[in-house]
Amino acid sequence: MGNTIGSSSSPVKQDVPETWSTSFTEGDTAAHNFEVTGFSLLDGMGAGNFVSSSTFFVGGCEWDITFYPDGWKAGGGAHASAYLRLCNGELGLQTNYTLSLLGKDGQVFVQGSIEHTFQSAGIFWGFEHFVQKSKLRRLLSDNEDCVTIRCVLTVMRKHDTLAIPAPPSNLQEDFARMLKDEEGADVTFIVGDKSFRAHRHVLAARSPAFRAELLDPTKDDPTKPVKVDDMDPVIFEALLYFMYTDTLPHGCDLEKSVTLQHLFIVGVRYGLDRLATMCEGKLCQNINEQTVATALTLAEWYDRVHLKNACIAFVSSQDVLDAMKETNGFKHLMTRYPGVMVDILKQNLPSSIGVRKQVVWMQRGRTPISRNMKRRASRVRHAVLPSVCVLALALVGFCIPHPQRLLTSQPMLGFL
Incomplete structure (x- = not known):
């Protein structure tokens, strides 16, 4: 049968040993927009009564915006109050944030910035006299009884050691390029009227069936092309791409059920359970x-x-x-x-x-x-x-x- 398979500063001299350490600060920044609609229904609800936004996450902590339409405490009814509250998370974090009152098209009418270190959860910090009620009512009349309070929050963290982030993995791209360029390829597959060059040890490492066929020491001529019978070249090409990248190639043919069925069978028979499972999932969807x-x-x-x-x-x-x-x-x-x-x-x-x-x-x-x-x-x-x-x-x-x-x-x- 042969090889037939059925797919200007000069250095300064130092006289004493030196050691170095680095302290650096990083910050997580995010913005949250709290839209208050139907404000006329809230006006007059009384000092100390508030509405709050949904919680949002910045710096690994949970926050919300608390707004007092008639002020935080009695006697402050001429102003509305706005605060940032730490709902849950690490204590002792230094923050820097702004609270802004926005009108139509994101126009800023009022804005205040503040720095604060939150020492306990549930504590809010912000502006008792955030905006005058008279100014707020004028804004509401031009804004369909709706205002937006925007918080841009930075949570700062100090570290004593320098951490260098690793770049994302490019293993898949490298192996896909190796398959495409055929550099170092040492085995040829004949599938229908097409031929494919690949690397036998890559295939052998990925599939026990390929290992048994390609690394068989009893083969007379291991360099002889391997003929693949009764398999469409599209299927074999997708199989090779998966074995190099662990992903399916992009292409309309792979969305066809017949192609997925054949590739599913190939995945099962070659011991590529991930390939079979991925095809099974696509078959369920189609x-x-x-x-x-x-x-x-x-x-x-x-x-x-x-x-x-x-x-x-x-x-x-x-x-x-x-x-x-x-x-x-x-x-x-x-x-x-x-x-x-x-x-x-x-x-x-x-x-x-x-x-x-x-x-x-x-x-x-x-x-x-x-x-x-x-x-x-x-x-x-x-x-x-x-x-x-x-x-x-x-x-x-x-x-x-x-x-x-x-x-x-x-x-x-x-x-x-």
């Missing part, structure tokens, strides 16, 4: 009347519980049983796994039988029969009952010719 039966066959054959549950839920929640029975995939499903109809009918029969009983009960003159009920009863007769017959035939041993393949054009990998 179930339709034409693919659900084939997807169910795959789920049963490879024991994929999530895919099976998604298929049964799709069939049970939509009136697709008739359309599904017309597909070739349904014929294969009934040939291989006729018992799967039990799981489907468990989801359909109880409600359907209930409809039948209710229609019979109505037809006896007790209740007028609605047109919708007649249609539902008709669907029971034409959709569910034939399925029961199919199931009954399967359970009593009705013989259906055994197909040679699970899928038409399924990739058959020789060394597997």
Whole structure:
């Protein structure tokens, strides 16, 4: 068989030893906008009564904005008060923040800045005389009874040691480039009318099946091209890309269910569980009347519980049983796994039988029969009952010719 597989300052002299340490301060900054609508309903609510924003997170702490329309305390009714409150988080952090009153189009009417160190949670700090009520009412009249309080908060942290952040990993990009450039490639795959160059030790490290084929010491000529039978070049190209990057390539072909089905099978057979699981997830998202039966066959054959549950839920929640029975995939499903109809009918029969009983009960003159009920009863007769017959035939041993393949054009990998 050969290699055939079935995919201007000069330095200063120092006379004494020296040591160095660094102290640096970093700050986390974020902004939160608190919109107060229907302000006229709040005006006159009394000193000490407030409204507060939803909480927001800055510097690992939880904060909110507290606004007193009639002032924080009695005697301050000529001004509205606004504060920043530490709701939860580390104590003793130094902060620097501004509170601004915004009108239409983000125009700033009032703004105040402050520095403060919060020593306990629940404590608020800000401006007792944030804005005069008379000025606020003029703003409201031009702003549809709505104002926005904006807080820009910086939480500062001091550190005694210098931490150098590591750049993000570029391992995937490097390996993808190595595959594309073919630099150092030492094995050639012939797939249909296309050839692919790759690195045997990369493939061997990723898949036990490739390891057994490519690192076999008994091979007469390990440099001989490896022919891949019965696999589409698109599938093999996607397989190689995944083995180098651990991700699926971007492309419209991978959104097609048939492509995903084949790539799923390849992932299972090559021991690439992540690839198989990723394809299974995409298959669950792309179930339709034409693919659900084939997807169910795959789920049963490879024991994929999530895919099976998604298929049964799709069939049970939509009136697709008739359309599904017309597909070739349904014929294969009934040939291989006729018992799967039990799981489907468990989801359909109880409600359907209930409809039948209710229609019979109505037809006896007790209740007028609605047109919708007649249609539902008709669907029971034409959709569910034939399925029961199919199931009954399967359970009593009705013989259906055994197909040679699970899928038409399924990739058959020789060394597997």
